Amino acid sequence: MFVKPMGILERKDREKKKMRGLILKTAMKLFLEEGFENVTVRRIAERIEYSPAAIYLYYKDKDEILYAIHEIGFEKLYKQQQTILSIKNPWKRLKKHGSNYINFALENHEYYDLMFIMRGPAKKIKEKEEWEIGLRSFEFLKKNINECIKAGYLSKVNLDVAAFAFWSLTHGIASRLILC
Amino acid sequence: MFVKPMGILERKDREKKKMRGLILKTAMKLFLEEGFENVTVRRIAERIEYSPAAIYLYYKDKDEILYAIHEIGFEKLYKQQQTILSIKNPWKRLKKHGSNYINFALENHEYYDLMFIMRGPAKKIKEKEEWEIGLRSFEFLKKNINECIKAGYLSKVNLDVAAFAFWSLTHGIASRLILC
Amino acid sequence: MFVKPMGILERKDREKKKMRGLILKTAMKLFLEEGFENVTVRRIAERIEYSPAAIYLYYKDKDEILYAIHEIGFEKLYKQQQTILSIKNPWKRLKKHGSNYINFALENHEYYDLMFIMRGPAKKIKEKEEWEIGLRSFEFLKKNINECIKAGYLSKVNLDVAAFAFWSLTHGIASRLILC
């Protein structure tokens, strides 16, 4: 048997990933521009100028696409949160954490919806794994709060409770603002 | 020409309103029991044992129904909030306000989704009016907080800011709890 | 409420039945002319110059159509078998029964296939009821054989066994002939 040189396989792999990315990006765009109900396999295919059938070469079904978008939402949030790591003062950092969160929600405000709206359709798949990503953000927040406590900016409280309250507040503010 | 006496016109009007109410209530039920994607004109018609075409005699199109449901969500919330009026002590009342809100969200947790999910389809119509209802709830909260301040339970702060923060917190807690 | 006069309701009913009949006849024709795999909802609709959606006003789904066709096959067979009732002599009648069966199979030879081929797709529905029709034909055969026995043309045997053997023979001949 003829074994293909690494280069080719890698290129194919890269291209496959690129295509998957393209599909996702397109689905996302559709979601942002035209709302959830207009995210259809056909519309995605149309936009990337492929046949609908082609989509199914990269994703098993529509749900898998929805789930992937969902994931990206959380990923994106997490990434954005990491940008505050450069702030040394924990109290300032925590405040930035909050304002960041709200800004994120306002700026990408459809992403926010996405996490809620998608719950319905996407709940069918991989419900466990999904939250690993969500929890990562939560852990990050806890670490921030903990450092505030250690530095004396906050009195000693249960970390989980504090983090939950903090997130609730920012999340609440964000969603309220979006609603207006 | 024969001019219809007031009585008849009024009756007709009453009946029209009744029917509109029935449609809405049914749509609402459908939404709560079977989720957003199962709220279809047909299903509504089926449940009230009318033909789908009949629906269109009372609502211009599906969006108009969705919008109305949306409104009902806020209405319901407002009603529930009014039940705390019997509590005389303003501080206790405020606390009850918060726990009430969260309970409401958890118990009817689809209502919460409704406000987000519906925004998409319903945003096409009457975006201004909608918030009168939302604001009413907000005003109610402000009044509560104000009384807490007057009674010395809270230090003097900007009412709008305080109310907004309060709502955000409860709202945030509620939505976070629902998501888990 | 205004109660529609009998005439109108009856006409509507007639028309509904006519349409159902038309759909079935068309499906049958398609089956005969173009084979099982070409019996599709769309093709049926095309032929009767209706929209595909219209079909669903008369039949719940494709299976219901297939089942109905299936039924017709047995019905038709039964009807044809009844024509021999005019033959008084039971032995002659039984012989005619056999040749009739084979002729039926050869003349409408796709009907024969239908009973087999349809088994797959149509088995999902109403499996009990289905055989009432098949059994009716079987009972008819038993009666014929019994009369032959009573008239001394056949020695006394178990009726079910005899009928089964007889049917098997004719059925076997028919299917063999069709296969050639």
Next chain:
Amino acid sequence: MFVKPMGILERKDREKKKMRGLILKTAMKLFLEEGFENVTVRRIAERIEYSPAAIYLYYKDKDEILYAIHEIGFEKLYKQQQTILSIKNPWKRLKKHGSNYINFALENHEYYDLMFIMRGPAKKIKEKEEWEIGLRSFEFLKKNINECIKAGYLSKVNLDVAAFAFWSLTHGIASRLILC
């Protein structure tokens, strides 16, 4: 020019045949295990761990595969019939012939369907050749019956008629049993 030595060509030929066999066997398995409608080029390819496109290197199209399967059905039947050759007594052998046939039909009962169901798709190709195989089985039966006659177990009758009737009976019994 370099002319390939016989050995290589032969090996290639052998390999080609092997692959064709593999495809057929797999299609057959699919047919038996999952029914006609699940015999798809993709599924076959999946099972043999080749790409769908590879199939087309060995068979022109799907119909050609279906036809070949058809053929295998008859082949298998024939093979099974040969097993009774060891029975010396012709009358016993004939009886075994019958029960064998019925057992065959019941045990592999999808094979039976195959002969009917496949007619549709496969009728497009090579209609003549096909029956050589069927006839072989028939000739075998005739031989059996003839020996029964010679041995005095059966009165002298037209061989073709007798064989046809015999086959019809067994075939009929089998198919009736399957249908129940």
Next chain:
DNA sequence: AATGAATGAGAGTTCATTCAT
């Protein structure tokens, strides 16, 4: 020899909506 990528065609089905009656 074998395949990955792609597609056109088509499947069954459902929906919001209209219109003559």
Next chain:
DNA sequence: AATGAATGAACTCTCATTCAT
């Protein structure tokens, strides 16, 4: 006031097949 009948447009998804590599 109400409806039965109908439809166009869309949906997700699968299939046999081709072709450049």
